[in-house]
Amino acid sequence: MAGYLIKRILQMMGVLWVVSVVVFVMMSFTGDPTFMMVPLDSTEEEIAQARALLGLDKPFIVQYGIFLGNVLKGDFGRSFVFRQPAMRLIIERMPATMEMVLVAMAIAVVLAIPLGVFAGAYPQRPASRGIMVGSLLGISLPSFWVGMMLIFVLAVRFHLLPSSGRGPTEVFLGMKLSILTADGWRHIILPAVTLSFASLAILLRITRAGMMEVMKQDFIKFARAKGATFGSVLFKHALKNTLIPVVTIFGLQLGDLIAFATITETIFAWPGMGKLLIDSIYMTDRPVIVVYLMFVAFIFVVINFTVDVVYTVIDPRIKLR
Amino acid sequence: MQAIRSVIENFRASEMFHNYRRNASAVAGSGILAFFLFVVVFGPSLVAQNPYDIASLDLLDSYKPPAWMAGGDPRYLLGTDGQGRDILAGIIYGCRISLFIGLSGMFCSSVLGTLLGLLAGYYGGRLDSIIMRIADIQLSFPSMLIALFLMSAFKTGIDKILIALTAVGWVIYARTVRGSTLSEKQKEYVQAAVVAGLPNRKIILRHVLPNVLTPLIVVATIQVGSFILIEASLSFLGVGVPVTKPSLGLLIKNGFDVLFSGLWWTSVFPGAFIMLLVFGINLFGDFLRDELNPRLK
Numbered sequence: 001m002a003g004y005l006i007k008r009i010l011q012m013m014g015v016l017w018v019v020s021v022v023v024f025v026m027m028s029f030t031g032d033p034t035f036m037m038v039p040l041d042s043t044e045e046e047i048a049q050a051r052a053l054l055g056l057d058k059p060f061i062v063q064y065g066i067f068l069g070n071v072l073k074g075d076f077g078r079s080f081v082f083r084q085p086a087m088r089l090i091i092e093r094m095p096a097t098m099e100m101v102l103v104a105m106a107i108a109v110v111l112a113i114p115l116g117v118f119a120g121a122y123p124q125r126p127a128s129r130g131i132m133v134g135s136l137l138g139i140s141l142p143s144f145w146v147g148m149m150l151i152f153v154l155a156v157r158f159h160l161l162p163s164s165g166r167g168p169t170e171v172f173l174g175m176k177l178s179i180l181t182a183d184g185w186r187h188i189i190l191p192a193v194t195l196s197f198a199s200l201a202i203l204l205r206i207t208r209a210g211m212m213e214v215m216k217q218d219f220i221k222f223a224r225a226k227g228a229t230f231g232s233v234l235f236k237h238a239l240k241n242t243l244i245p246v247v248t249i250f251g252l253q254l255g256d257l258i259a260f261a262t263i264t265e266t267i268f269a270w271p272g273m274g275k276l277l278i279d280s281i282y283m284t285d286r287p288v289i290v291v292y293l294m295f296v297a298f299i300f301v302v303i304n305f306t307v308d309v310v311y312t313v314i315d316p317r318i319k320l321r
Numbered sequence: 322m323q324a325i326r327s328v329i330e331n332f333r334a335s336e337m338f339h340n341y342r343r344n345a346s347a348v349a350g351s352g353i354l355a356f357f358l359f360v361v362v363f364g365p366s367l368v369a370q371n372p373y374d375i376a377s378l379d380l381l382d383s384y385k386p387p388a389w390m391a392g393g394d395p396r397y398l399l400g401t402d403g404q405g406r407d408i409l410a411g412i413i414y415g416c417r418i419s420l421f422i423g424l425s426g427m428f429c430s431s432v433l434g435t436l437l438g439l440l441a442g443y444y445g446g447r448l449d450s451i452i453m454r455i456a457d458i459q460l461s462f463p464s465m466l467i468a469l470f471l472m473s474a475f476k477t478g479i480d481k482i483l484i485a486l487t488a489v490g491w492v493i494y495a496r497t498v499r500g501s502t503l504s505e506k507q508k509e510y511v512q513a514a515v516v517a518g519l520p521n522r523k524i525i526l527r528h529v530l531p532n533v534l535t536p537l538i539v540v541a542t543i544q545v546g547s548f549i550l551i552e553a554s555l556s557f558l559g560v561g562v563p564v565t566k567p568s569l570g571l572l573i574k575n576g577f578d579v580l581f582s583g584l585w586w587t588s589v590f591p592g593a594f595i596m597l598l599v600f601g602i603n604l605f606g607d608f609l610r611d612e613l614n615p616r617l618k
Contacts, residue, residue, distance in 0.1 A: 015458055026474040133346070136607065140546065140599035142553050145573055145592035152585055163581075252463075259466035263554055267577070278558060281473040293470060300461050 012301045019297045020071070023290050024064050032056065033284040037080055054080065067290075076294075077287035081280070086291040090273050095175035096166060097265065097272030101257045103179065103188055104195035108253070112203035113239070113246075119204070120211025120242075121234055131204070138201030143260055147194035147267040154190065162187050164269035191268040195260060199253040206249045210242025217241075243314045251307035255300050337612055347608035353601025361420055364413035369396070372406045372414055373565065379405045384579070387586050400586040402575060408586060411572050412594050418568040419595070422479060423549040426486035427541050433487055434494025435537065439525050441495065442502025453499065456492045464489035468551055472560040479562055482555065486548050493540055501533035539610045546602035553595055569595045 034051045042050070051057045055066060070077065076087040119128040155163035167187035169176040178184030214220065215238055223237045224230075262274030269275070273292060280288040311318045332338055341347050370377050382405035385394045394401075399408040441449040459467065468485045475481035505511060506529070514524045553570025555561035557577070562568045567575070569591045576588025 015461070018458060023470070026471065029474045136603050137596070137600055140550075140596055140603050142550055142557075142570070142573070142592060142595050142599075144554060144557050144577075145588070145595065148573070148577055148580055148588055149592070152580055152589075156581055156583060255461070256463040256465065259463035259469070260554075262466075262469065263558060266558065277469075281469075281560065289470075289473065293466075296466065297462070304461055 008305055012298075012305075015301055016294060016297055019294055020068070020290070021064070023293050024060075024067065027286050027290060028060055033080055033286055076291045079280075079285050079288045081283050081285045081288075086287040087295070089276060089288060090292055090295055093271060093273040093276050095177055096270060097258065097261050097274055099177055099179050100188060100191050100195065100264070100270060100272060101254070101261055103192040104257055105199065105250075105254060107192060107196040108200040108203055109250070112200050113207055116204040116207025117211055117234055117239055120208040121215055121238070123208075123212055128208075132208070135201040135204045138197050139205075141197060143194055143197055144263045144267055146197055147190070147264060150190050150194060151267070161190055163190065166271060191264050191270050194267070195257055195264045198260070199257060202253060203246065203249060206245050207239075207242060210245055211238055214238045214241045240314070244311060247307055247310050247314065251303050254303050258296060258299065340612060341608065344608055346604045350601050350604025350606075350608065353597060354605060357416060357420065357598055357601065360413055361417050364416070368407060368410040368413060370407045370410045372410045384584055384587075399590045402572075402587050403579065408572075408590055411567065412569065412591055415567055415569040415572050415591060416594060416598070418479070418562060418566055419549050419552060419570070419598070422482055422486070422552045422562075422568065423545040426483050426490060426548040426552075427545045429483055429487040430490025430544070431494050431537060431541050434491035435498050435530070435533075437491065438495040438498025439502055439529060439533070442499040443506060443521070443525055443529065449499070452495060456495055459489070459492050464547075465551055465554065468555060469558070469560065472555050475560075477560060477563045479566060482552055482561055485555075486551065489551075490544060490548065493544070494537060497536055497540060498533050501536065502529055505529050505532050535613055539606055539613060542602060542606040542609055546599040546606070549595065549599055549602075569598075 032051070034047055034054060034056055037054065038047055038050050048057070055063060058066070067077065076085065078084060079086050079089055082089055115131050119131045122128050151163045154160045165187060166178045167183045168181045169178050169184060170181055171177075178188050211234075220233060220238055223233045228237070258274070261272060262277055264270065265272045265275040266278050273295075276288065277292045279285075280292070341351075365371070372378075382394065382397070382401050383403050385397050385401040385405075386392050387398065387400045390400075397407045397409070399412070401407055402411065437452050441452040467489045471485040471488060472481065475485070511524060511528055514528050519528075549569075552561055552568060553573065556568050556570035557574045559574070562571055564571070572591035573588045573595075576584070576586075576591065580588055
């Protein structure tokens, strides 16, 4: 186990290093951010001075070397726009994104698993066909458009739910969370539902596909023959044996949700780290973009690791190597 | 002529065509795709306005609601946007751009991915491990995020979107093709070709390639749909197509800016068209998946 952990941590460092190189190289194509920083009427000298101050006058490889050296010391650089440590900006906004992603994931799982089990166990029923067509529609929808339609109908037309912001937050373990206040819940519903659509459809389809394969197998007939109730056959025997692909997709979807949160946060003016990324892209705030991507890469590596550990819990035959 | 007729006869008698006719979603999916083919080919000649010819726009016609509503103008069936552009005309031209990007993005990724997969699977060794390691790292990131990141560096442009889509799309082909190439390589016909002294290039392109293509058909079909959605999302965020070449996603973005004023038609209709288009592609892709998957037969 210790050997396995060390191996995974080394792999993670490797991935993060590759990400930092790729991101740094790509960012050098974005043009000179100095012009975003200085007043419009600056002289050539002032621009050159600002460039030197930001360290952008040095050769690319030196810039990268300085960045890497600072990262190893725990300093991820400062935002050009906010003049604050980029890492702190992201960490501050992370709880907002995470609570939205988790609520969206919860909605997706709670609906997808039972519907998928049903559609897989009774593939010929009209209701199952309806579920499948609905889920295909869910995959085909542009999620930002769904969000806009929800805003238009529920917020603009009928004034049922707020269309932007987080509402009041409560501090818990040093994080500001909306889900601890009733009004915060009213604010989180629309973005979370919007975000959950695609994942709901995909989880449902993978659950159904797994169920259809498992239901044909002998141990299901045997469980039925020994007199187990149908509900217990479906959820205990069958579902348990379809969980491996479901958990894999769950992990991938969690990553996708963090990526798509950038769009949902933009629509709903949700002050999370995704909106920070989009704003930083508009303002060529390089340090924030670089740190955001490395931070998200770190989250993905952690998700992948967790998924691998969960495999061994679901199926004890799988060993971590 | 005779040859063409016999091909058609063969197809009509084939199992695939038989299954197709019995599969409601396949017929519906191909019906939707035929509709879009019609829109893309003949659409521009059916609408009076070229939405990107400024001379044909009239600011007095801005924000007209759809024709059937109070204040609607019969010339603009689905209403107009802030510059007096016909929404229907915008959608027709937007469909062309969205479909063009989806199809050419798929084409570029499939060519690159197939080539890399063939090389990795056929030669193995160091080349294989480099290509597959890159693919592995890339797969642990959502494609939307990679595309967004690349576009944030490139800013806007159709050519740049195609580069970004190719960069995220090749992996799935490379992995699929590598897997099938590994198993094809063991088969006698490839070994016979090796013994016969054919150069590797010929073996790969003439013998291995045709035998690894079938599983790619489904992947490619579904990918067109997902590329259209990714492009729409990027354009919505302002890092996709340039404003002079608005795709359906950019039309929705323009509509978003006025949604809170209740001008819903500027975003509802373009979105409905994306949904229908991608839905059609997915319906048809589902049919192909069932049809081409030997395990289900």
